[in-house]
Amino acid sequence: MKNKDIRNLFLYVLFFFVASCSTTKKNESKAKFAHIPTVVDEYIVDNSLDTDTIQEPIALFTERKKWVDSVYTTMTFRERLGQLFMVAAYSNKDNAHVNSIEKLISDSKVGGLIFFQGGPVRQAKLINRFQAQSKIPLFIGNDAEWGLSMRLDSTYTYPWNMTLGAVQDMNLIEKMGIQIGEQSKRLGIQFNFGPVLDINTNPKNPIIGFRSFGEDKYNVTARAIALMKGLQHQGIFATGKHFPGHGDTETDSHKALPTVNFSKERLEVMEFYPYKQMFKEGLSSVMVAHLNVPSLESRPNYPSSISYNVVTTILKKELGFKGLIFTDALNMKAASNYKKPGEIDLDAFLAGNDILLFPENVPLAIETLTKAFQDSLFSEKRLEYSVKKILKYKYIAGLNSFKPIVTDNLVADLNSSKNDALQYELYENALTVLKNEEAILPIKDLQNEKIAYVKIGDATNSRFLSTLKKYTEVTEISDTNLDSLQLKLNKFTKVIIGYHISDSPWKNFDFSKSELQKLAFISRNNKVILDVFASPYSLIPVESFNDIEGVVLSYQNSPIAQEVSAELIFGAIAAKGKMPVTVTSDFIANFGLSTGKLNVLGFTSPENVGMNPLILNKIEAVAQKAINGKMAPGMQILVARKGKVIYQKSFGYQTYDKKSKVANTDVYDVASLTKILSTLPNVMLEYDQQKINMETRLDSMLPVFKNSNKKDIHFKELLSHYARLQPWIPFYKATVDKKGNPLDKYYKKISEAQYSTKVADSLYLRNDYHDTIMKLIVDSNLLPQKKYRYSDFTFIILKEYLEKLTGKKLDVLSSENFYKPLGANNTMYNPLQRIAKDRIAPTEIDSYFRHQIIQGYVHDMGAAMEGGIGGHAGIFSNSMDVAKIMQLYLQKGNYGNKQYFSEKTFDDFNTCYFCSEGNRRGVGFDKPQLGDKGPTCGCASMTSFGHTGFTGTMAWADPETEIVYIFLSNRTFPGDSTNKLSRENIREDIQEIIYDAIER
Structure with a gap:
């Protein structure tokens, strides 16, 4: 050969x-791979690329198809395989990680990134960088079940799905989807891996739980559809997960493979139900879970995510889903424990998934898929089917013309104030009352209540407690010894117990054994309202609710949840929520009691009452201008509209030495606001009872005036400052020497029997000097002309009238008649008798009469000589309490559903009887100016009313716009020689901003 x-x-x-x-x-x-058909062309032909959930005009369809086909034609086989992978990216990792992603983009041609932990600006910069590097635009996905904050810092957190499960208004949930969609789009994201469609029928589920909308399939479905519609309305693809249903498991699939032991019939009726309905509504994509479901996959412990029967036969064929199909993360132990990298990716693709999420080794996976293709384990058509589908969705998402993300103002855009506005609405609709024995909720008749608060749990309670205290006096009580604790609680009529657990869906939310003992002990011995800021399932270990009169489920411990829950307890909102799950035989899914709503002030965001928060924010600049110009060292400013406080802030310090920042709980000497906060409402009560009328003469009110030149002054003239009275008399000057030092004839340094009227520290006035003051007023001359002239005499006289008529001091009358029932516990005369000195803003360094810093004593000298209790001055208060009284007026005598005086009485007093004579005043109330100058911005309606005070205060309400505006300051500190606050129109400029902010 x-x-x-x-x-x-x-x-x-x-x-x-x-x-x-x-x-x-x-x-x-x-x-x-004999269990998997080698070619799925039959399925592909029967379910063409252009018959899925996306609906579009023919012209757009043609344009899109042309782009998809052209891109696909230019792609290499490796590039086509790369489109199947969505890899994990982080914006909080180092350059090595970034370089590894870039290598996957350049070498493996991956089709998408799912971003995990990091920050929005860092992520945006990376997205721009990665997109610029990729030949074909990348899909960007994110787990944003409750907003971008699920993964990113500096972003907004919305309520969890379980909380939304209590909400009955689907429009609100759709609105949440819209907002999450807007934020996702702003950050260059196309896929939100939500909503969760799992029906959580197992309270011990370690990984779903709060991520589920609940245990009722209809409720879950309705909320998921609403959230999906909101997301997809913004062009963000929603992803239903975790198919075929992760709700009844007790294993975390991140750690091991959970088992679902239901029959296929049960799964079709329950777990599949949300998917079927979502498909009808146009769900874009589905994520398949790693679950062991024996009824759907005969091979033992075989993950559903790589089961051809689950993904293709059931999801695609039987349920008819034609959108994109994602695996759950392939690095999860439920999958990675079963097969090695590469093998698991191939199995997932052969099972029918389109996108392989979070693969552990992309180069190996591509090598394995390439080899499988060479071995004819799948066809070109199978690959084309998924890749073209992916390209189609990229086109629909606008990635065919990707524009880099603008990072300017990104964080601000993602944290718009409208987020809070929606969150208020969501919690107002979610909070659920489970028990309301003896109608303990809402708490009313505050004059008869003494309320304690006891905290349980390890998380913050500050917003809850501070809001409770805005309604009435609430005392926080704590003691580790239960018997000692009860001794402290014995003097209280009700005890609010707050169970506060930090907002983490992964944290154990159960009461500890000692907490359960504490709850049971307090409940046995007191009238209790239990408020749970945690999962509904936290209630399961509570053995009995028999001794608990009220149970409120607030779901989460977020600041807004705490604030809204306090509103519910005091009746600013009614309970509307329903239980999303069953926790006891009494507290079952869809159960929830309604509670009454009282017309008391509540809290919300400006948008919810038709106000623009960006314009309201301009208030801060005006406040700072006043502080910088030394017009006042600090101030409190409050705005309410439609019964809701929308702006409450404190600025500056109590004094210019900047030692004590002004807090909302501090109190100010409100000066002349005393007239409408104390004296006037008590007078209105007498008018309402017809003890006086507009024509009542002064001599019939107070006999001391019978023989005076003032005897014929009518009540209406007196209160309209139209009675020719002198503006004021400096009563103190007759009691001091030429240097301003108090005369021994009138004052003592220590209290004595005849010298017990305290004027200031170590200064006591003769008790009979009140008679001298009244005599001076009685004997004073009248002004020569009858015209408007503001006078303090009016309210000094009215104080005398009230005290003679009732036999009670004015401070007692005001407290009993108004402050206690209103819960205005920060409104008082002589505050040093009740609160700490450091909560009181000082008003003056007195160098002419009392020769000391005036802090806690009334600034007005005449009121000081009345022991701090004047009809014209003497009240100390904060912005919240003043707002309550102004809201009482705005509601024409009604607050907390209690009618203090009739609507007619209010209307009579809010009438300008002498406007035609050039007198703008109402009866006791100030009114807007008739000409160029006056107390308001000139933008308030003529039905508006209020008052201003000498110490730099203002309270104003407008029935037409339903606005209450409060401004409190101590502009008189350290001295009041120049009223720059008034000269610069600070209060009026702020009021103008408020009116400019009205949008509807």
């Missing part, structure tokens, strides 16, 4: 041997 023939024979044998080996390996591979 020739050498040539020998060589040819050798080559033939070698070829035959290689071919045989290749065929053997192919057969081995095919045997390995």
